[in-house]
Amino acid sequence: MDLRESTVTEMIQRDHRSKWLSYNNHNIKCFAEGEIREITSNYKTIIGKGGFVEVYKGVLQDGTTVAVKKFMCNAEENFAKELKVHCEINHKNVVRLIGYCAEEIALMIVSEYISKGNLNDVLHHERIPITLDTRLRIAVECSEALCYMHSQMYTQIIHGDIKPANILLDDNFNAKISDFGISRLVNTDATLFTERVIGSIGYMDPLFARTGRLTSKSDVYSFGIVLVELITNKKATIRNGETGIVECFTQALATGKRKVRELFDVEISSQDDMKVLEGVAKLAGQCLRMEMDRRPEMRDVAERLRVLRKTQVQGKQTVFLWGEGTSQHPKPTGNLLVQSRNNLCHTTCAGISHSGT
The missing domain is CATH 3.30.200.20 (Phosphorylase Kinase; domain 1)
Incomplete structure (x- = not known):
């Protein structure tokens, strides 16, 4: 060294x-x-x-x-x-x-040097077609890297700025997390408090912005927004006072699966893949919970994404219950993967276009 x-x-x-x-x-x-x-x-x-x-x-x-x-x-x-x-x-x-x-x-x-640039540009500017399997692989790879930083290193690292612009892609769409400019080493306990709240608008954990309390669950929240962008192909940042995709997504999730389906990117929302997309949506909703302790750990997020990707690749049918419940983990029952509903605000949301804006 x-x-x-x-x-x-x-x-x-x-x-x-x-x-x-x-x-x-x-x-x-x-x-x-x-x-x-x-x-x-x-x-x-x-x-x-x-x-x-x-x-x-x-x-x-x-x-x-x-x-x-x-x-x-x-x-x-x-x-x-x-x-x-x-x-x-x-x-x-x-x-x-x-x-x-x-x-x-x-x-x-x-x-x-990572050749293809960042996920934000690929999704929203270059409009390069990305299959659902590739999007799921990108999600799995990023979640595994964050899991490694949160729980498998000698010193825990909180990235602090997870967003599509900081996820780089090589020519084969392999994902690489980048930019550790505001990351933190956690040498003591698993929580940091700071008066210097820094992050990216639209992706920063609102609880961190409000309290200055930074934990690995702050990364989980930001990663939830990345999942929303991957399945909707809509940017999280808000312009001209319009309703943002994150707010619209959480409202739709509370309303039911029909409203959520309206938000899925039409390029990947075939009927055969609808249950897998609903599974990713449910997971994203849990990452975005405003009760920090109820957000899943990144190791659980990574495992569930691996299961969803395997389900998509193998073409298995998956059933998700949209009733009340607080279970954080999918429970296998025979060939069915059952997942419970995440409790979010009960408001309605108008449909949102699938344009590249």
Whole structure:
């Protein structure tokens, strides 16, 4: 491991350093700024830009294409925290960290380059057709990566900004979670409190926004919105005071399966797949519960998505009960998969178009 721990740690405020202890489990390389210039051909090709970062495409000496995230002025602490989180993670469905540069005026993170871009663009801008099986696989892969971060690592990680724009896809539509700029290491208990509430409008857990309490269930809420977008092909963000898809979805879910079916993306809502889509909808509704303790754990979300995908692939019939109940887990009964209803607000919702807006 080549991470120069003391140099990076000193970029974090002294009072907060104990919260950012890391235990790296794979090798990453420390690049000199001159090497980065060579890799990026003097920062020739910019492929992304954020509030305090720019992302460039580059090529290593062995021909590997990489993405170089360059942090702009006064971003030392942001750089240090993101690097410490990212270097903890080694999972096939998380963008792989390759290295970094920590020179005084050249703070950069080097990661693998993912060819097809992000899920948000694929769903809502490029309008690339994606089959239901592929959407389910994307959901499974992201849920498994989050499960790994929440419960299978030495130090728990809360991503804090799960949304389609932070889910990258390769040429085979394999999913990779990216952007750990506001992620948190949980070295003590499973809850963090902060006065600095940061997240993406439309995807942030409203309980976190209200109380500053951040837990793994905050990621579960955001992932529920990703599931809604996958099955409806509608963006979560709201424009011009219109009713958002999340509000419309939760209202429809409370009303019954007929209203929910009206929201499914017509490209994947064949009659044969309707029960599987209803299963994903029920799971998304449970992720979006406003009672944090009643949201499922990500390991349960991943397992249920695997079952639903297997059901879809094998063409099995699945029955979902839309009556009252609070069960969090699907119960197999013979060849039938029975799932209970999630208690949500009992309001009505008008239909919503399936256009790409």
